[in-house]
Every structure is written in structure tokens, then in C-alpha cells.
Amino acid sequence: MAKVATKKKSDPDRILVCTMDFGTVDRVVKRGERVRASDPIVGDGRWFVDASTPPSEWPNMWNEMPDPPDHRDQQVRVQEQTIPAHRQVRSRVDMYWDGGHAPGSPGAKSGRPSGFGTALRMGQLLDVGSEIVRRNPSWFVWPERDVTVEDVERLTDEIER
Numbered sequence: 001m002a003k004v005a006t007k008k009k010s011d012p013d014r015i016l017v018c019t020m021d022f023g024t025v026d027r028v029v030k031r032g033e034r035v036r037a038s039d040p041i042v043g044d045g046r047w048f049v050d051a052s053t054p055p056s057e058w059p060n061m062w063n064e065m066p067d068p069p070d071h072r073d074q075q076v077r078v079q080e081q082t083i084p085a086h087r088q089v090r091s092r093v094d095m096y097w098d099g100g101h102a103p104g105s106p107g108a109k110s111g112r113p114s115g116f117g118t119a120l121r122m123g124q125l126l127d128v129g130s131e132i133v134r135r136n137p138s139w140f141v142w143p144e145r146d147v148t149v150e151d152v153e154r155l156t157d158e159i160e161r
Contacts, residue, residue, distance in 0.1 A: 012038035016048040019058040083127045086151060089140040095120040 014037040018029045029041055034051055042048055049058055099117035101107035107114060125143065126133055133140055 012036065015051040016042060016045075017051045017053070017058075018047055019049055019060065020047050022047055083125060085145060085148065086154065087128045088125045088143055089128050089133055090143040091120050091122055091124045091126065091139060092141055093120065093139045094122045095139070 015034050016037055018031055018033045018035065021031050022029055024041065027041060029035070029047075032055075035041060035048070097118045098113045098115075101110075101114050120132065120139075126140070128140075
């Protein structure tokens with residue numbers, strides 16, 4: 001790693017090289033430009049390294065950038081299915097209903113879609129009693145599933161009543 005030049009007591013005739021373009025009110029310094037350590041442009045030395053440092057070791061924005069955050073310890077929470085298996089229906093269509101604009105707003109006057117609304121995705125599971133299923137039953141199918149003990153108990157209880 002390159003040692004960044006500092007303003008401590010060092011050889012004023014030492015040659016430094018600029019690692020990035022920058023400018024001041026009265027001067028512009030380009031990357032790779034060589035200056036003496038005593039030059040006032042060196043300042044605190046943040047943008048200068050010793051001239052013997054190879055360019056591959058110069059500091060740059062990529063190696064000065066902090067590491068990205070580590071999100072591996074965060075858990076993804078998946079919402080459990082709350083619709084009982086015997087009441088589930090699966091969508092066979094993709095649909096979108098625009099939410100519309102507020103009445104009298106510039107968006108409503110423009111006649112364009114609002115960009116927000118409600119979506120129904122193909123394969124989405126819904127309750128058989130939901131409004132959209134009751135209005136459009138042909139858009140849905142019963143999902144194929146295995147018979148469970150709960151299904152047998154529920155159906156036998158209904159027959160015995």
C-alpha cells in the first residue's frame with residue numbers, strides 16, 4: 001500500500017506525485033503530475049504519494065471506498081399462507097386495475113393511468129370467497145393438492161351433521 005505524503009518535517013526537496021486531478025482557486029493539478037514536498041499545493045498530502053510508488057499502488061476511489069454492508073445475517077421472512085387449503089383457488093390470469101387519480105386532480109384531468117393500483121398474478125392463491133373470485137370465477141382453478149387428514153375429518157364431520 002502506498003504511503004500518503006504528510007505535512008510532517010520531511011525532506012522539502014522530496015518529489016511527490018499527484019494521485020488524482022483536483023484544483024484550487026489559482027491552480028489545477030493533474031493525476032501523475034510531480035511536485036516538490038515543499039510546494040504549497042501539497043497541503044496535508046492527501047492526494048500525493050512518494051514518486052517512487054508505482055501507479056498500481058496509488059490510492060484511488062475504488063480502494064478508498066468502504067466495504068459494502070454484510071446482509072448475510074439478516075433473515076428473510078416469508079408470510080405464512082393463512083388461507084385454509086380447502087378454500088384456496090389459483091389464478092389463471094394476470095390482471096391489473098389502475099387505482100386512479102384523486103377526483104379533480106391534474107392527473108385525473110390528464111386522462112393518463114395513475115401508475116398504482118391492484119394486481120392479480122397468474123398462479124396467485126386466493127380465498128374462494130374473495131370478491132374477485134366471486135365476480136370472475138372463470139379466472140380461477142382449484143389447485144391440485146394431496147388429501148390431508150384435516151380434509152377427511154372436515155368432510156366426514158360435514159356428512160355426519
